[in-house]
Amino acid sequence: xxxxxxxxxxxxxxxxxxxxxxxxxxxxxxxxxxxxxxxxxxxxxxxxxxxxxxxxxxxxxxxxxxxxxxxxxxxxxxxxxxxxxxxxxxxxxxxxxxxxxxxxxxxxxxxxxxxxxxxxxxxxxxxxxxxxxxxxxxxxxxxxxxxxxxxxxxxxxxxxxxxxxxxxxxxxxxxxxxxxxxxxxxxxxxxxxxxxxxxxxxxxxxxxxxxxxxxxxxxxxxxxxxxxxxxxxxxxxxxxxxxxxxxxxxxxxxxxxxxxxxxxxxxxxxxxxxxxxxxxxxxxxxxxxxxxxxxxxxxxxxxxxxxxxxxxxxxxxxxxxxxxxxxxx
Amino acid sequence: xxxxxxxxxxxxxxxxxxxxxxxxxxxxxxxxxxxxxxxxxxxxxxxxxxxxxxxxxxxxxxxxxxxxxxxxxxxxxxxxxxxxxxxxxxxxxxxxxxxxxxxxxxxxxxxxxxxxxxxxxxxxxxxxxxxxxxxxxxxxxxxxxxxxxxxxxxxxxxxxxxxxxxxxxxxxxxxxxxxxxxxxxxxxxxxxxxxxxxxxxxxxxxxxxxxxxxxxxxxxxxxxxxxxxxxxxxxxxxxxxxxxxxxxxxxxxxxxxxxxxxxxxxxxxxxxxxxxxxxxxxxxxxxxxxxxxxxxxxxxxxxxxxxxxxxxxxxxxxxxxxxxxxxxx
Numbered sequence: 001x002x003x004x005x006x007x008x009x010x011x012x013x014x015x016x017x018x019x020x021x022x023x024x025x026x027x028x029x030x031x032x033x034x035x036x037x038x039x040x041x042x043x044x045x046x047x048x049x050x051x052x053x054x055x056x057x058x059x060x061x062x063x064x065x066x067x068x069x070x071x072x073x074x075x076x077x078x079x080x081x082x083x084x085x086x087x088x089x090x091x092x093x094x095x096x097x098x099x100x101x102x103x104x105x106x107x108x109x110x111x112x113x114x115x116x117x118x119x120x121x122x123x124x125x126x127x128x129x130x131x132x133x134x135x136x137x138x139x140x141x142x143x144x145x146x147x148x149x150x151x152x153x154x155x156x157x158x159x160x161x162x163x164x165x166x167x168x169x170x171x172x173x174x175x176x177x178x179x180x181x182x183x184x185x186x187x188x189x190x191x192x193x194x195x196x197x198x199x200x201x202x203x204x205x206x207x208x209x210x211x212x213x214x215x216x217x218x219x220x221x222x223x224x225x226x227x228x229x230x231x232x233x234x235x236x237x238x239x240x241x242x243x244x245x246x247x248x249x250x251x252x253x254x255x256x257x258x259x260x261x262x263x264x265x266x267x268x269x270x271x272x273x274x275x276x277x278x279x280x281x282x283x284x285x286x287x288x289x290x291x292x293x294x295x296x297x298x299x300x301x302x303x304x305x306x307x308x309x310x311x312x313x314x315x316x317x318x319x320x321x322x323x324x325x326x327x328x329x
Numbered sequence: 330x331x332x333x334x335x336x337x338x339x340x341x342x343x344x345x346x347x348x349x350x351x352x353x354x355x356x357x358x359x360x361x362x363x364x365x366x367x368x369x370x371x372x373x374x375x376x377x378x379x380x381x382x383x384x385x386x387x388x389x390x391x392x393x394x395x396x397x398x399x400x401x402x403x404x405x406x407x408x409x410x411x412x413x414x415x416x417x418x419x420x421x422x423x424x425x426x427x428x429x430x431x432x433x434x435x436x437x438x439x440x441x442x443x444x445x446x447x448x449x450x451x452x453x454x455x456x457x458x459x460x461x462x463x464x465x466x467x468x469x470x471x472x473x474x475x476x477x478x479x480x481x482x483x484x485x486x487x488x489x490x491x492x493x494x495x496x497x498x499x500x501x502x503x504x505x506x507x508x509x510x511x512x513x514x515x516x517x518x519x520x521x522x523x524x525x526x527x528x529x530x531x532x533x534x535x536x537x538x539x540x541x542x543x544x545x546x547x548x549x550x551x552x553x554x555x556x557x558x559x560x561x562x563x564x565x566x567x568x569x570x571x572x573x574x575x576x577x578x579x580x581x582x583x584x585x586x587x588x589x590x591x592x593x594x595x596x597x598x599x600x601x602x603x604x605x606x607x608x609x610x611x612x613x614x615x616x617x618x619x620x621x622x623x624x625x626x627x628x629x630x631x632x633x634x635x636x637x638x639x640x641x642x643x644x645x646x647x648x649x650x651x652x653x654x655x656x657x658x
Contacts, residue, residue, distance in 0.1 A: 006562070029566075030408040030550060031374035031469065033476045038367040045360035046417040046466055048453045079359040088375040090419075090464040124377045124464070135419040135453070135464035137375055140360065147362045221359060233335070237358075 002099075008125060015106045016113070016120040032121035034086055036141055043140035043147065045076035051094065051131035059175040062101045064199045065134070066108030072224065073138035074116055074203035075271040079222040080149070081212025082142035084116050084205060089123035092133040116205060146212045148275070150237035153219035155302040157276040159242060160285070161250065162204050162292050164197075165227050166260065169267025170252045171198025190254035201271040207289050211275055216284055220275035226266040229322025230274055232306055238276075241305045244298040244318055265308075266321045276300055331428075337454060344435045345442070345449040361450035363415055365470055372469035372476065374405035380423065380460035388504040391430045393528045394463070395437030397598075401553065402467035403445055403532035404600040408551040409478070410541025411471035413445050413534060418452035421462040445534060475541045477604070479566035482548040484631040486605040488571060489614070490579065491533050491621050493526075494556050495589065498596025499581045500527025519583035530600040536618050540604055545613055549604035555595040558651025559603055561635055567605075570634045573627040573647060594637075595650045605629055 002008040036042045049055060049069040060068070070087065077084040089109065093102070113120055118138065171194035174186070186194075204222070211217040219238055221230045227249075235242055251260030277285060288294055298309070306318040331337040365371045378384060378398040389397070399416065406413040418438065422431070442449055447467065500523035503515070515523075533551070540546040548567055550559045556578075564571055580589030606614060617623055627638070635647040 006565075029478050029480075030405040031372040031411070031467075033409070033471070034371045034373060035473075036365045036371055042363045042365055042371065042468075043360040044363060044415065044417055044451055044466075044468065046419045046452050046464070048419050048421055048455045048464075050421055050455050050457055053455050053457060076359040080362070082360070086373065088373055088466060090375045090377050092377055092379055092462055122373055123375050126377045126379050126382050128379055128382060128460070128462075130459040131457070133421055133457075133462045135375070135377075137373075137417060137466040138360075139371075139373065139468075142362070144364075149358050151358075236335075 005125060012106070016110055032086070032088070034121065034139065039144050040141040041144050041147060043077055043080050043082040043142055044137065045073050046135055046137040047072040047076065049134040049136070051133065060199070062104035063108035066105040067112050067200055069134045069136050070109050070112050071201045071203050071271060073136045074112070074118070074205060075201070075222040075224065077138055077140035078203045078205040078208035079220050079273060080140070080142060080147045081208045081217070081220065082140035082147065083209060084118045084138050084140045086139040087113060087118050087120045088137040089120055090125070090135040091123065092126050092128045094128055094130060094132040097132060116203070142212060146215070148208065148212050148217050148220040150219055150221050150234045153234050153238035153240050153276040153300045154278065155240055155300055157218050157278050157300040158282055158296050159231070159244065159274070159276055159298045159300060160294055160296050161223065161227065161272050161274050162207055162289065162294055163270065163272040164250050164252060165223065165265075165270055165272065166252050166263025166267035167194050167197035168201060168269040169263050170194040170255065171196070186254050190252070194252060198269070201269060203271055204273045204292070207273055207292065210289065211273075214284060216277055216281050217275040218278055220273055223270045223272045223274050225268045226322025227274060228265045228306065228318050229320040232320035234274065234276065235304065235306060238300070239304065241301040241303045241307070242298060243301055243307045243309055243315065245309045247311055248295060248297045250293070250295045265318070268322060334454060341435070345439055361415070361417070363450065363468065368473050369470040370473050370476060372406055372409050372411040372471055373466065374402050375464055375466040376401040376405065378463040378465070380462065389528070391433035392437035395434040396441050396529055398463045398465050399438050399441050400530045400532050400600060402465045403441070403447070403534060404530070404551040404553065406467055406469035407532045407534040407537035408549050408602060409469070409471060409476045410537045410546070410549065411469035411476065412538060413447045413467050413469045415468040416442060416447050416449045417466040418449055419454070419464040420452065421455050421457045423457055423459060423461040426461060445532070471541060475544070477537065477541050477546050477549040479548055479550050479563045482563050482567035482569050482605040482629045483607065484569055484629055486547050486607050486629040487611055487625050488560070488573065488603070488605055488627045488629060489623055489625050490552065490556065490601050490603050491536055491618065491623055492599065492601040493579045493581060494552065494594075494599055494601065495581050495592025495596035496523050496526035497530060497598040498592050499523040499584065500525070515583050519581070523581060527598070530598060532600055533602045533621070536602055536621065539618065540602075543613060545606055545610050546604040547607055549602055552599045552601045552603050554597045555651025556603060557594045557635065557647050558649040561649035563603065563605065564633065564635060567629070568633065570630040570632045570636070571627060572630055572636045572638055572644065574638045576640055577624060577626050579622070579624045594647070597651060
């Protein structure tokens with residue numbers, strides 16, 4: 001494939017958006033040198049994408065793997081209210097992968113990086129016998145003191161999410177069990193939308209920046225492991241609870257109601273933003289932001305439980321099931 | 330081992346040096362928030378450590394794995410002339426690893442981090458079936474415009490290394506083939522020193538900072554893949570060549586001369602600094618720095634070849650053999 005690491009680095013430099021151009025020093029030295037503006041804080045996040053855990057060669061093309069691996073980290077920066085700037089890509093390449101796979105992987109990654117003006121400035125590579133593993137670190141910036149955390153939610157704050165929940169999980173199920181879901185009368189159009197949401201999730205960086213710049217959100221997280229689980233993280237970090245109104249949950253369209261609710265509450269990898277807003281600031285939020293609908297799902301409570309208010313008014317416990325990458329499988 | 334990721338994060342927060350204390354936001358949010366001083370540049374490096382490639386459970390204890398994984402990145406920051414500040418640790422944990430393994434791994438990592446005042450502020454974790462993989466990103470800082478790169482070497486510059494070369498490779502051989510090397514009359518003392526150099530390499534951050542702060546070095550790299558290969562990288566990046574004087578190569582003591590030279594030229598993972606100095610600045614260098622000897626090995630040349638000057642005065646090509654993590658094995 002490549003004769004040595006240096007050859008690979010040269011190959012890489014040609015493929016990545018402005019690597020080593022805007023940063024004083026980029027790929028190919030011991031470390032990259034970057035500049036963070038004086039009145040900005042530096043955001044740092046790292047996310048693993050592992051073959052057989054986060055992706056499968058059966059339904060994830062290399063382009064999709066590249067897109068999704070970077071999208072995970074960009075979404076973390078969005079949840080902090082920042083703008084992503086730089087990425088380091090560490091790639092343990094399985095012996096089974098071809099040069100063509102790498103080409104496509106970096107195409108998917110570079111296209112997303114370019115759209116968000118993220119410069120890939122470093123990383124590491126190694127050859128492994130077994131499964132491929134990718135770790136992407138993204139460096140972002142946020143105006144000093146303006147970052148959104150998980151810990152700022154207060155009783156009475158309203159709970160919002162962007163977009164539709166559960167679409168990514170539905171898309172994955174369509175790819176995995178095409179017949180099972182189609183039997184449930186999912187239209188071609190809804191099916192395609194779900195698959196697109198799964199394969200090419202769109203990090204909500206513009207919304208995150210809007211919420212932080214205008215100090216609208218009191219807390220934020222990205223919906224990566226399922227709405228209920230990620231909501232429980234905000235609740236725990238803030239020392240509060242939440243009441244979610246069943247009727248207001250924006251689940252996937254075109255599937256049976258119960259399934260839609262289950263997907264919306266516990267499906268992972270939507271990479272939408274889940275955030276809380278004090279009532280006094282709620283009118284600064286529109287029904288949509290740059291074409292993406294914004295839904296209000298409930299309120300933060302002082303009692304530290306998560307509750308789901310059914311259509312009949314009954315409040316039942318909302319379990320943070322979701323997806324845990326750490327569980328043995 | 331752990332019931333879920335959140336439990337693991339809480340466990341981790343207790344074990345890592347001041348995680349989340351000095352940084353405004355640390356482990357446990359979507360991204361870490363850090364501040365880089367206004368007149369400083371931010372250095373970024375990421376390094377993979379993979380079971381079966383970079384370490385083996387047979388001769389690397391978990392404590393050693395933790396130390397070495399972090400040392401690799403700290404050494405990159407040293408080679409840029411910077412001070413390491415923050416680390417993100419991404420860990421793909423194999424199902425075979427125990428909680429005790431993790432305890433020891435973080436002990437080794439945390440001890441080194443503490444000594445260099447590096448705060449672990451984030452990362453990611455996942456469970457894998459096969460081999461463990463670690464990716465460590467380190468963020469450092471260097472006074473604006475003072476970073477050392479590989480590309481500044483000029484013809485006439487003197488070539489230096491810190492410490493002894495080839496010790497780490499010798500130590501690894503002692504661990505791998507204890508009988509073969511002992512047969513060659515390596516004393517117990519030299520054997521122990523070599524093994525220590527392999528298991529607990531010491532990143533040369535203080536030396537790197539000294540060289541950059543006083544603008545002594547024109548180029549620098551850390552000796553991670555073998556002196557000859559790393560020298561060839563400085564030569565390539567600077568568009569120059571080099572002449573190394575065989576007699577001046579500081580190889581391991583106590584092994585046959587030929588073996589010592591081979592280890593010194595091509596053994597990897599010494600994590601010493603290899604740097605070039607214009608002759609006018611050479612007298613600002615002492616024979617040692619904080620107890621570590623500094624050796625002059627030769628000079629940078631305008632012709633783009635690497636040459637080794639033998640004791641009899643003959644100049645032979647110096648091949649950049651070294652260690653390439655990228656090669657199939």
